[in-house]
Amino acid sequence: MKITLLGTGDAPGTPVIGCGCPACRDAAAGGKSRRTRFSVLAENDYTNAAGETVHGRILIDTSPDMRIQLLKQKLTPRDVLNPDGNISPSVIDGIVWTHPHLDHFGGFGEFYRVQYRLDVYGIPETVDSIGRVFHYLSAVKHYQEFGKSFSLIGLDFTLFEVHHDPIEKPAGVIISDGIRKIVISGDTDTKIPEESLALMADPDLFIVDAIVPKDPKFVNIKKHLNADEAAELAAKIRSKKTYFTHLSHYYPPHDEASSIFPLAWDGLSFEFDRRYLSPVPSLMLLFDADVWFRRLVLLFDVAVWCCCLVLLFGAAVWCCCLV
Template sequence: MKVTFLGTGTSQGVPVIGCECDVCRSLDYRDKRLRVSVHLEVEGKSLIIDSGPDFRQQVLRERIKRVDALLFTHEHKDHTAGMDDIRAFNFMQRIDMPVYADERVLRQLQQEFSYIFTNATYPGVPRVELHPISNQPFEVQGIQVTPIQVMHHKIPVFGFRVGDFTYITDANFISEEEKEKVRGSKVVVVNALRREPHISHFSLSEALALLEDLAPQQAYLTHISHLLGLHREIETELPPHIRLAFDGLTLSL
């Protein structure tokens, strides 16, 4: 499996519009964070988790030529706003794009992208094939995917485990039952918004405590805001097996 972080930033991205903090003015490429998304290449298939507002830019940067399915963690705009740009893959692959998400999320997509689902569509609109999922393992193009239900304040969000890789974003609570689905993963990715507590995201210390409990061989932090601090400085504070993810980082499992 090859994993590519398409984006590792929070809903505003980094730098934040109009901000003059050290992180937003940083020249370090690792401090430039597009909205959060990840690309998985596994068993010859190409899967993307979340297509936020920066989706087109991310796909072009990584030269992704094929997408076999799109999975959504939840319905917030920083995770869904770029779905329109799957049109290019419709055209190149001559398929309706398989989209996997919770029923609630699929309803929101049908509302946000109503022009896709009307009876009188016009030429060139995205073509999608909706696949509702629940908190049970499912297959995507023959790939086994295990959903991990976490809470984003009061909103249920799905993380996903594929083989030895688990990806969790937009969470501030994971039940013991759901943690059991993660245990044994060699690589775990979890959100760490900032140092201070937040109503709907893990703080840095909360993310580190969770990872200590889950004990993966390697872990990465994502969904990072400018409030966390400079990449080069935060990295010095982390245990050797835990790193900050950054846009364009690739892993091989």
Template sequence: MKVTLLGTGTSQGVPVVGCQCAVCRSDDPRDHRLRTAAFVETGGLNLLLDAGPDLRLQLLRKGVTRVDAVLVTHEHKDHLAGLDDIRPIYFMMKEPIQIYAMPRVLKVIRKDYDYAFRQNPYPGVPSFTLHPVHDEPFSVGGIEITPIHVRHLTLPILGYRIQDMAYITDGSFIAGTEMQKLKGLKLLVINALRIKEHYSHFNLQQALAIIEQLQPEQAVITHISHEMGLYEDVCQGLPPNVRLGHDGLSIEII
């Protein structure tokens, strides 16, 4: 399995428009962050995790030509606003794009992209097949995927476990029953917005406490704000099995 972080930035991305802080002015490319998304290649399948406003650039950078499923974590625009940019993939594949999400999120997709669901759609619109995700694991092309229920402040959202990796973005609370589903991971990708506490996201200390509890072989932090600090500085203070994610980071799991 290969996991590639397509974007690791919080909702505004980094640099933030108009910001003059040291992170936003950094010339280290690892301090520049598109909105959070990931790409998982396993068992001959290409799985896209979220479709935020930077999706076009992310698909270009990764050279994606096929997407077998889009697993959406929640409906906030930094995770969903780029879904239309998957059209060239649809044109290449000549098959509807398979989208998995909570029923509430599928409703938002139907509303935001209503033109894709009309009886006689305008030529050139994408075609989406929507799959509701509940509590139970589901299979995409023979690969079992376990939904992980997470709270984003008060909003229930999803993380996903795919074989030995799990992807938790935008969480601020994970219940004990869901933590059980995250045991024995080789790779955990988990969000931490900044050093200081935040009302709707884990901060670095909270993410590290979850990593400590779950003991994955390795963990990567994502959904990072410019308030986290410079990549080089933050990495120095992390445990040996934890690193700060950066755009384009690719991890092979055997």
């Protein structure tokens, strides 16, 4: 299973049009402060109904920047059978929407004349609201309920309710491969229902809304978490690893801010392999960094087992000598 943060910015993105603040200047120069709007890509190799091993992809939200985000991923399409009996290329197996704010669904129209079959998942109010905007796309709607898991590409997805006025029934998302648990908070403030907090508990990875640092100048942003609130929530649900997302240009430039806050950045990827969680920046993937990491882990495991065998053999020889 692989999770890629395609976009880690807030609604305006960074750089903000017409802004010359330090973060926007860093973003304009190509630094990690450059943030597109929020979206997450979940990928997994699984066995389909025909018994074939295929590579599946699910999008969490469709950012207005989705086209450029997906082009950067260099996704390889595969042929799928449509309901009308025709074969057409597909790059995405499904879309899970968290809520109907433009920065989370505005890129859905980019699938026009690109992918015929579009399966969308979410709370009915969210799916129908977005469907009315993109009525010209042939989306297949799959209504979901809070707290009830559904399976896609060999992974379990669960929506949980958060609080994001004035949106009706906004959602966060839990993704699990049966061993690892990833929680994506979605857009939220601190008023998350207790039932949701119970569902969110003990994640291996927590991707959490943290739109601004704690600063009296920014207390007006009430419908999102600030950095302190995000950290408190991570501690409350006992997160093993946390990254802040949905970040505004009110943070200092990324390299400076990341020494204080666990900031995510566009293209940050996580690969889940055996017992280990490895954050792999997209640039490192070009050099197969995670492949080498897995080889080192395997080598370490082999070395440990060899040591155990040597000790057992030595103990057996010693016992024989005593006899």
